[in-house]
Amino acid sequence: MPNSVKNTTFPKLLDLLAPHYCRGCERLGEVLCNRCKNNIIASQLQICPNCKAKAKNHRCQKCHTLPPIYLVGERSSLIGNLVHDYKYHSTRALAKPLAEILDKILPNTTNQAVIVPLPTIDRHIRERGLDHTYLIAKHLAKIRGKNYQTSKLLLRAKNTVQVGANRSMRLTQADSAYVVSSKATIDPSTTYILLDDVWTTGASMKAAVKKLRQAGAKDIIIAILALSRLD
Numbered sequence: 001m002p003n004s005v006k007n008t009t010f011p012k013l014l015d016l017l018a019p020h021y022c023r024g025c026e027r028l029g030e031v032l033c034n035r036c037k038n039n040i041i042a043s044q045l046q047i048c049p050n051c052k053a054k055a056k057n058h059r060c061q062k063c064h065t066l067p068p069i070y071l072v073g074e075r076s077s078l079i080g081n082l083v084h085d086y087k088y089h090s091t092r093a094l095a096k097p098l099a100e101i102l103d104k105i106l107p108n109t110t111n112q113a114v115i116v117p118l119p120t121i122d123r124h125i126r127e128r129g130l131d132h133t134y135l136i137a138k139h140l141a142k143i144r145g146k147n148y149q150t151s152k153l154l155l156r157a158k159n160t161v162q163v164g165a166n167r168s169m170r171l172t173q174a175d176s177a178y179v180v181s182s183k184a185t186i187d188p189s190t191t192y193i194l195l196d197d198v199w200t201t202g203a204s205m206k207a208a209v210k211k212l213r214q215a216g217a218k219d220i221i222i223a224i225l226a227l228s229r230l231d
C-alpha cells in the first residue's frame with residue numbers, strides 16, 4: 001500500500017474503531033458538538049468562586065483583593081464532566097474545545113498576554129500521559145493569536161499532594177507550593193491569565209496570584225473551567 005493511501009485511511013479506521021461522540025448529547029462526530037459548546041458558553045456562571053456571591057463584571061464586592069475571575073460553570077454540570085473526562089480518562093481531543101470555550105468567555109486584551117497554567121504535579125503528568133492545563137493553555141494561545149503566549153513561569157516548589165489534606169492544611173501547603181521561575185521576566189504591562197481546571201478551596205490559585213504579584217505582575221486575571229461546591 002503506498003504511503004499516501006495509508007496516511008489518509010488510517011485515521012478513518014481509527015475513527016471507526018473508536019468514534020468520537022459528543023460528551024454532552026452523545027451525537028456522533030466531535031467530542032463536543034457546537035450546540036453543546038454554545039450551551040456551555042451561554043450558561044457561564046457569574047458568581048465569585050471564593051464566597052459564592054453574585055459577581056459583577058467578574059469581580060466580587062467582598063473578595064476585592066482577588067483579580068477578576070472568569071468561571072465557566074459548575075463541576076456538577078457538563079463542563080465538570082468534560083474536565084473529568086479530559087483529566088482522568090486522558091481524552092486529549094477535549095483540550096481544543098475546552099480552549100475554545102475559554103476563548104469565548106475571556107476578555108480580549110490589547111496588550112501582550114501570557115497564559116500561565118497552574119503547574120500539575122510531575123507524577124500526575126506521567127500517570128495521565130498529558131499535562132492537561134498546559135495543553136489547554138497552548139490551544140488557547142494559538143486561538144488568540146500573536147499577542148498571546150503560554151508560559152510555565154510558575155513552578156511547583158515541591159511535590160506536595162493536596163488530596164486528603166484538610167482545608168487548613170491545604171491553605172498552608174498551597175502558600176509555599178509555587179515559585180516563579182528564575183528564568184521568567186515579569187512585565188507589569190503584560191496581562192497574566194492564570195489558568196486552572198477546577199476551583200475547590202481556591203488555595204492554589206490564591207497562592208499563585210500572590211507569587212505573581214510579588215514578582216511584579218500588575219495585571220492578572222483568573223480563568224477557571226469548573227467550580228466545585230463541595231467545600
Ligand SMILES: [Zn+2]
Pocket residue numbers: 022023024025026027032033034035036037
Ligand atoms: Zn452535543
Ligand SMILES: [Zn+2]
Pocket residue numbers: 048049050051052053060061062063
Ligand atoms: Zn467573593
